[in-house]
Amino acid sequence: MIDPLNVPDIDDGEQLARFVTQKGQFRSSNRTVTQNLFVPPNTSAELSVVRHRETTQVELWQIGQNVASDMGRELLGRTDLVVAEVRQLFLDVVKSPLPLNPNHADIIGWPAAREDRKAIAIKLARIASNLIEPN
Amino acid sequence: MIVESETGRCLQAAIQDRDAHAALTNSFSKRKTFDELNAIRAEASDVSWSAFNNAKRLLDALPIGLDQPSVGIEPDGFLTFEWHRNPSWTFSVSIGESSTLYYAALFGNQDPRGTCRFTSNEVPQILISLITQALHG
Numbered sequence: 001m002i003d004p005l006n007v008p009d010i011d012d013g014e015q016l017a018r019f020v021t022q023k024g025q026f027r028s029s030n031r032t033v034t035q036n037l038f039v040p041p042n043t044s045a046e047l048s049v050v051r052h053r054e055t056t057q058v059e060l061w062q063i064g065q066n067v068a069s070d071m072g073r074e075l076l077g078r079t080d081l082v083v084a085e086v087r088q089l090f091l092d093v094v095k096s097p098l099p100l101n102p103n104h105a106d107i108i109g110w111p112a113a114r115e116d117r118k119a120i121a122i123k124l125a126r127i128a129s130n131l132i133e134p135n
Numbered sequence: 136m137i138v139e140s141e142t143g144r145c146l147q148a149a150i151q152d153r154d155a156h157a158a159l160t161n162s163f164s165k166r167k168t169f170d171e172l173n174a175i176r177a178e179a180s181d182v183s184w185s186a187f188n189n190a191k192r193l194l195d196a197l198p199i200g201l202d203q204p205s206v207g208i209e210p211d212g213f214l215t216f217e218w219h220r221n222p223s224w225t226f227s228v229s230i231g232e233s234s235t236l237y238y239a240a241l242f243g244n245q246d247p248r249g250t251c252r253f254t255s256n257e258v259p260q261i262l263i264s265l266i267t268q269a270l271h272g
Contacts, residue, residue: 023174024208
């Protein structure tokens with residue numbers, strides 16, 4: 001995990017994880033993820049992700065388990081994104097460390113209108129990896 | 136007169152049969168999607184009854200013969216219907232507690248999006264057009 005006392009800025013080459021906790025967030029037929037995974041709530045200006053940087057797979061999945069548990073849901077998997085590709089969609093990724101999760105980051109820069117958010121979410125789904133199931 | 140009356144009755148019966156068959160076909164072809172919708176409602180406590188009923192009404196209004204969508208849910212309880220060919224060719228519409236539908240698509244390099252109202256029990260023509268484009272190009 002990243003040193004909480006020294007959280008670095010986010011490089012273009014970094015990978016991000018977004019955890020899947022609902023069936024409608026991926027297609028069971030081919031494991032691709034849907035836009036539902038990436039639409040931030042209308043009341044929110046950001047979308048939570050977790051940086052891979054300086055984490056082991058075990059740590060990453062543990063964070064995922066914690067995220068799902070906090071939501072009262074089951075962890076179904078995760079999808080990975082590359083920061084540079086997110087930024088090409090005119091969004092930004094900024095560090096947003098939490099007390100127990102220094103790797104936490106936010107995707108910001110979302111437009112206000114729901115239909116515009118959906119359009120971007122569809123593009124995020126296109127660049128995201130297929131569903132990766134927990135070990 | 137008797138023949139005409141018999142003919143009329145036969146025609147009426149035929150029409151009733153046809154309508155009943157159409158309703159049955161419609162119900163049968165959409166059963167899986169309705170089941171998905173019900174499962175999502177049961178799983179997610181943040182979906183309101185209004186949003187759920189609006190989604191059911193929209194699903195019911197989809198023309199017979201149209202490919203059925205996948206059902207999903209957005210983080211704030213909006214329900215979504217998606218018609219998906221591949222990651223670069225997909226269409227999604229969201230519905231919540233109001234009669235406003237929010238839609239967005241990705242058709243290669245084009246990304247149409249917008250809103251429309253669903254007030255009667257007829258699916259707005261723009262949606263039919265975009266669904267058809269998502270499925271058949």
